[in-house]
Structures are given as structure tokens and as C-alpha cells.
Amino acid sequence: MTDIKNTRNTDNIHKLSKTPTGISGLDEITFGGLPTGRPTLICGTAGCGKTLFSLEFIVRGALEYNEPGVFMAFEEKAEELATNVASLGFDLRKLEEEKLLKLDYVHIDKSEIAETGDYNLDGLFIRLGYAIDSIGAKRVVLDTIENLFTGLTNQGILRAEIRRLFQFLKEKGVTAVITGERDGESLTRQGLEEYVSDCVILLDHRVIDQISTRRLRVVKYRGSLHGTNEYPFLIDDEGISVLPVTSLNLDKPVSSERISTGIPSLDAMLSKGGFYKGSSILVSGTAGTGKTSVAASFANSTCERNDKCLFFAFEESPQQIIRNMRSIGMDLQHHMDKGLLKFYAARPTLYGLEMHLVAIHKAIRKFKPNVVVLDPITNLITVGSVSEVKSMLVRLIDFFQAEQITVMFTALSLNNIVNEQTDEGVSSLVDAWILIRDIELNGERNRGLYIMKSRGMEHSNQVREFVIKEDGLDLVDVYLGPEGVLTGSARAEHILRQHTGSVLHNHALTRKDREILRKRAVLEAKIESLKSEFESAEEELNKVYVEDEIKKRIIDENRTQMTELRKGKTNNKKK
Numbered sequence: 001m002t003d004i005k006n007t008r009n010t011d012n013i014h015k016l017s018k019t020p021t022g023i024s025g026l027d028e029i030t031f032g033g034l035p036t037g038r039p040t041l042i043c044g045t046a047g048c049g050k051t052l053f054s055l056e057f058i059v060r061g062a063l064e065y066n067e068p069g070v071f072m073a074f075e076e077k078a079e080e081l082a083t084n085v086a087s088l089g090f091d092l093r094k095l096e097e098e099k100l101l102k103l104d105y106v107h108i109d110k111s112e113i114a115e116t117g118d119y120n121l122d123g124l125f126i127r128l129g130y131a132i133d134s135i136g137a138k139r140v141v142l143d144t145i146e147n148l149f150t151g152l153t154n155q156g157i158l159r160a161e162i163r164r165l166f167q168f169l170k171e172k173g174v175t176a177v178i179t180g181e182r183d184g185e186s187l188t189r190q191g192l193e194e195y196v197s198d199c200v201i202l203l204d205h206r207v208i209d210q211i212s213t214r215r216l217r218v219v220k221y222r223g224s225l226h227g228t229n230e231y232p233f234l235i236d237d238e239g240i241s242v243l244p245v246t247s248l249n250l251d252k253p254v255s256s257e258r259i260s261t262g263i264p265s266l267d268a269m270l271s272k273g274g275f276y277k278g279s280s281i282l283v284s285g286t287a288g289t290g291k292t293s294v295a296a297s298f299a300n301s302t303c304e305r306n307d308k309c310l311f312f313a314f315e316e317s318p319q320q321i322i323r324n325m326r327s328i329g330m331d332l333q334h335h336m337d338k339g340l341l342k343f344y345a346a347r348p349t350l351y352g353l354e355m356h357l358v359a360i361h362k363a364i365r366k367f368k369p370n371v372v373v374l375d376p377i378t379n380l381i382t383v384g385s386v387s388e389v390k391s392m393l394v395r396l397i398d399f400f401q402a403e404q405i406t407v408m409f410t411a412l413s414l415n416n417i418v419n420e421q422t423d424e425g426v427s428s429l430v431d432a433w434i435l436i437r438d439i440e441l442n443g444e445r446n447r448g449l450y451i452m453k454s455r456g457m458e459h460s461n462q463v464r465e466f467v468i469k470e471d472g473l474d475l476v477d478v479y480l481g482p483e484g485v486l487t488g489s490a491r492a493e494h495i496l497r498q499h500t501g502s503v504l505h506n507h508a509l510t511r512k513d514r515e516i517l518r519k520r521a522v523l524e525a526k527i528e529s530l531k532s533e534f535e536s537a538e539e540e541l542n543k544v545y546v547e548d549e550i551k552k553r554i555i556d557e558n559r560t561q562m563t564e565l566r567k568g569k570t571n572n573k574k575k
Contacts, residue, residue: 016223019067019139019175022060023053024362025242029218029227035198038222039166039176044203049214049235050179052088053203054141055081056239057177059090061139062100069139070102070131070174074147078103088239102131121148121161125168132172140169140176166196198222204230213352216242232354234362243358252401254278259371259406262301263294265475266434269451271458275432278404279455280397282426284411285436289447290468291410292316294434295373296325296332297473298408303335307370310363311343314379318343329471342367348379353392356380361399369405376410377426390426397429413437431455436466449475 018032027033034040034057042050058069073081081103082092095101104127132140142148145162169176178197200219205212215230233242258274260267267273275281281298283291292315299309313321321343322332335341344363351359364372374396380389393409400407411426427433433452438445447466451459464475 018224019061020065021057022064023056023240023242024365025231025233026216026240029216029231029242030199030221031225034175034177035221035223036175037170037173038198039169039178039196040199040201041178041180041197042201042203043180043182045182045205048203048205049233049240050203051076051081051143052085052235053240054143054177054179055085055090056088058101058139058141059085059092059095062095066100067138068100068102068135069141070104070128070135070137071141071143072104072106072128072131073143074106075144077105088237099135102135102137104128104131121165121168124148124165128168129172132174137174140172140174142176142178144179144181146181163196203233208352213354215354232352232358234351234355234358236359236362241358241362243354243361252278252398253404255404259305260301261294262297262299263473263475265464266449269460269462269464269475270454272456275406275454276456277406278401279406279431280400280429281406281408281432281434282411282430283408283434283436284413284427285447286413286438289436289438290466290473291412291436292321292375293325293328293468293473294436295375295408295410296321296330299341299371299373300325300330300332300335302371303332303338303340306340308339308367309335309341309371309373310367310369311341311373311375312360312363313343313345313375314348315376316345318345327470328468328473342369353380353388357392357395360396364399364403364405372400372405372407374407374409376412378412390429393426393429427452439465 017036018030018034019036020027020033021030042053044050055071058071061067061069071081076084078092085092092101092103096103106124106127128140131137142165145165148161148165182202197220199221202217202219204215204217206215207213214233214235216233217230218226218228231242233240255277257277258272259277260274261270283294285291295311299311302309311318311321316324322336325332332341336343344359346356346359348356350356360374377389377393380392397407409426409430432454434449435452436447436449439448440446447468448463449466450461450463453459464477467474467476
């Protein structure tokens with residue numbers, strides 16, 4: 001019996017062919033682009049970007065993939081379309097001259113449709129077919145389909161002609177984009193286009209708390225997997241940018257390479273001598289504690305290594321930051337002139353959170369930095385809730401980790417419930433957390449810095465005095481006094497007091513040393529005197545001993561002589 005598994009050859013399975021759109025981020029969501037040779041419906045309300053979307057699809061195809069396209073408009077004339085997209089850098093007239101684009105405006109009048117009775121699209125098919133064949137078009141756009149059936153009330157004819165239109169496009173083998181107006185709960189006014197289309201993309205433009213946000217969702221895609229979430233997209237001077245990142249798996253690459261914080265004394269507090277490359281760092285503190293200065297020092301150190309840094313400023317203008325940092329010995333303008341540092345400055349209220357996410361994503365993709373700074377992230381709370389800001393930061397951190405970009409966030413501490421929630425939410429996400437706090441003592445305010453956490457490395461648990469000087473930032477070694485850590489004038493006063501006490505103590509010791517020397521001299525003099533008396537007494541005593549010895553010797557000698565004399569006399573008498 002033949003093994004069923006062996007009869008399957010996955011290489012021979014026909015996969016759906018896709019046409020890349022060239023629209024930033026969209027091809028990632030659709031895993032390759034729109035279905036080749038099939039119609040795609042782009043629907044949404046007025047002002048959501050349908051015409052721009054379809055135009056960019058045509059232009060990107062012509063410029064980037066050498067695929068000629070036909071743009072058939074039923075609302076705007078060719079001159080109006082060319083003018084509208086000129087601000088995006090699209091030169092439609094030049095593309096027409098190069099036979100890469102065919103613009104065709106079809107005027108449709110309601111009264112004409114009402115008078116003809118029977119209605120069909122044969123004339124349109126002939127006109128569209130000629131336009132496709134004249135330039136060998138691979139892409140076609142019909143904008144918008146509702147105008148084809150304006151005033152037509154016969155639903156049977158309407159449905160039949162819509163089916164004929166879609167079938168005609170498939171037979172021509174073109175990748176078609178058809179735009180349609182959304183009507184209530186239905187994706188289109190007729191309600192049929194969404195069913196006969198092989199791919200349906202919904203564009204949405206909503207306003208929440210007076211802040212507009214554009215979002216895109218792939219409603220259906222026959223024969224292909226696709227992203228199903230809502231994706232924010234941005235329309236700017238470069239066209240449409242879609243942010244495909246919503247949620248990433250925890251399988252990011254990691255690096256053991258270390259990068260300096262820009263503050264040598266802070267590097268010394270980390271056992272590895274800096275942060276890991278690709279890590280995320282949070283610097284939080286109250287207003288005026290120097291968070292931006294720490295972030296700028298980090299950026300400055302990055303540029304001095306000839307790496308690129310992208311600085312997102314949500315509170316101060318680039319000119320303000322450059323001027324302020326110059327006062328502490330950092331010339332950020334020099335790095336900007338070399339192309340190593342770039343600022344992106346915008347008020348949080350300019351966009352919604354999703355739009356900021358798209359703008360950040362796009363700027364990073366374009367500049368390709370090694371380090372990113374966001375200063376401060378707490379300002380984003382003005383355009384979203386705490387949970388929304390946390391969700392945005394999760395997506396950002398995931399993106400940074402995937403790209404191996406080191407990011408530093410700054411956050412303002414306000415000592416309130418909202419801030420506590422923000423700190424707790426953000427601090428659990430980041431790899432390192434540096435906290436700068438106020439230390440008030442002796443009627444003055446100083447700064448204290450300590451490392452709350454640093455994943456993957458040992459770090460100092462001490463509170464260091466954080467000093468901002470003309471020549472840069474520094475951390476002063478811990479100085480303990482009777483009442484704990486001393487900073488500022490309290491430190492200077494205690495050091496002076498200790499110095500004064502040391503001088504007085506040394507003076508007292510010197511005075512006592514002199515007194516001891518004098519007493520020693522007197523004592524030694526007395527010892528010498530007593531020694532002389534002792535030697536005199538000893539000499540007198542020795543004199544007596546000597547005289548007695550002499551006397552005794554003489555007596556002994558005399559006795560001996562007397563004995564000898566007596567013996568001599570006795571001998572004479574015997575004779």
C-alpha cells in the first residue's frame with residue numbers, strides 16, 4: 001500500500017500569486033501584496049484615503065516594479081488628480097509620457113442613465129480594454145464604482161453588471177483595485193462588491209477626543225493568510241505608511257555587546273560597564289531632575305562612536321535641546337551636521353497614539369538608527385489612556401528588540417495615581433530602570449540617582465548624588481553622615497567640620513607630643529642624675545671592698561712571713 005504522505009508533493013501545490021503594492025507596511029500585512037489578476041475592493045467613508053491608496057498602488061507599480069497601470073476615474077478629472085498627488089512627488093504626466101500610466105476620466109450623468117432604459121457596461125469595457133492594451137497595463141484602478149450605477153434602481157441589472165465587470169477584469173489578467181463608498185453597516189452602497197471581490201480592504205478615519213486616527217483592516221483575502229487586526233496608517237508627504245507591527249512573539253535576538261551610557265561614573269555602577277545593545281532603558285524622575293540631560297548624554301556618546309541616533313522630542317524643540325545641552329559641554333549640532341543625529345519633534349496632540357506609532361516606525365525605517373531616544377513618554381498620556389500608552393510601548397519595544405536598536409525612554413514622575421500606573425506598566429517592560437529623585441536637606445534641593453533594575457548584570461544599589469556641571473554630568477561617590485547620605489552644602493559643611501576637627505585634633509596631639517617630649521627630657525635628666533649618684537655610691541662601695549681585700553691580703557702575707565720566721569728560729573736552736 002502506498003504511503004499517503006508520500007503521494008503529497010507540496011512543491012507542486014499552486015500558491016496564490018501576489019502583486020506587491022509598494023505601499024509601506026501593507027505588503028507585510030498581506031504577506032506579499034494583492035492577488036495577481038484578481039479584483040481588490042478598497043472601501044471606506046469619504047476622506048479616508050481610498051483615491052490616494054489606489055493612486056499610490058498604480059504609481060509604485062510603475063516606478064518600482066515596471067508594471068504599467070490604468071487609472072479610470074469617475075469623479076475627478078485627470079488634471080485634478082495630477083495636481084492632487086504632485087505634493088507627494090508623483091509626476092503623473094511624466095509617467096503618461098513614458099507609457100507607464102494611462103489616466104482616463106469618464107463622465108457619468110444621472111439623467112443620461114435614467115433616459116436610456118436598459119443599462120450595461122459594454123461601452124466601459126471597450127474603453128477600458130483599449131486603455132489596458134495601449135500600454136500593456138498590469139494594474140487597473142476604478143475610482144469609484146458607485147458612480148457607474150448612480151440613479152440605477154433595477155437591482156437585477158445592477159448585480160449582473162457588477163459581476164460582468166469583475167469577470168471582465170479577471171479575463172484581462174490585470175490586478176485591479178476598485179474603490180467603493182461605505183454605506184452604514186454594509187461595506188459598500190450596493191453590498192455586492194464585497195462578495196465578488198477576492199480581497200477586501202477597509203479604510204477607516206475616526207476622530208476620538210478631537211484627535212483623528214486612520215486605520216486599515218483586511219476584511220477578507222481569498223486563498224491567503226493575512227493580518228486580521230486593525231492597523232494604523234499615516235498619510236504624509238511620502239504617501240501612505242501602514243504599521244504592520246501589532247504583537248510579536250518573544251523570540252527576539254539578544255546581544256552581549258555593551259554600549260556606554262555617556263556618563264563614566266554611571267557606567268561604573270553597572271558591572272558590565274554600560275547597557276546591553278538592543279536593550280530598553282527607562283529614566284524617570286520629577287521635573288528638573290535632568291532626565292533629558294541623561295538622554296542627551298546617551299545620544300551624544302552614541303554619535304561620538306560614529307553610530308546614528310534618532311531623538312524623538314515630545315516636549316522641547318530641537319533648538320531648545322541643542323542650546324540647553326551646549327551649556328553642559330555637549331555640542332549636538334555638530335552631530336546633526338555630520339548626519340549622525342536626527343531630531344523628530346512633535347506635540348503629542350498632533351496625532352493619536354496609533355499615528356505616533358506609525359510616524360516613529362516610519363522615521364526609524366528611513367533613518368536606520370543604532371539608538372533611539374523618546375523624551376518623554378508620559379506626555380503621550382494626553383492623547384491616550386494609561387493602558388493604551390502601555391500597549392503602544394509594548395509594540396515599540398518589540399520592534400526595537402527585533403531591530404536590535406537600543407532605546408532610552410524618559411518619564412516624568414508626578415507622584416500621583418496615573419503616574420504610578422505608568423511607572424509600573426513601563427518599568428516592567430524595560431530591561432533597565434534608572435530613577436532620579438529630589439533630595440531636600442538644609443534648605444536646598446539636590447539630585448540623587450540610583451539603578452532600580454538592570455537585567456542580566458549586577459549593579460550598584462547605592463544612591464549617588466547626580467551633579468550637572470558645565471563640563472557634563474557626573475555622579476558623586478556616596479558620602480555618609482550621622483543622618484544618612486549627605487548631598488550639596490550638607491556634604492560640604494560636614495566635610496569642613498570634619499576637616500576643622502581634624503586640624504584641631506592634630507594641633508592638640510602636637511601640643512601633647514611636645515609636653516611629652518619635655519617630660520621625657522626631664523625624666524631622662526633625672527635618670528642621668530640618679531645614675532651618677534648610683535655610680536658614685538657604687539664606686540665608694542667598691543673602694544671599701546678593695547681596701548678590705550688589700551688589708552686581708554696584707555694580713556695574710558704578714559701571717560705567712562711570721563710563720564716562716566718562726567720556723568727558721570726553731571731549726572737554729574736544734575743545731
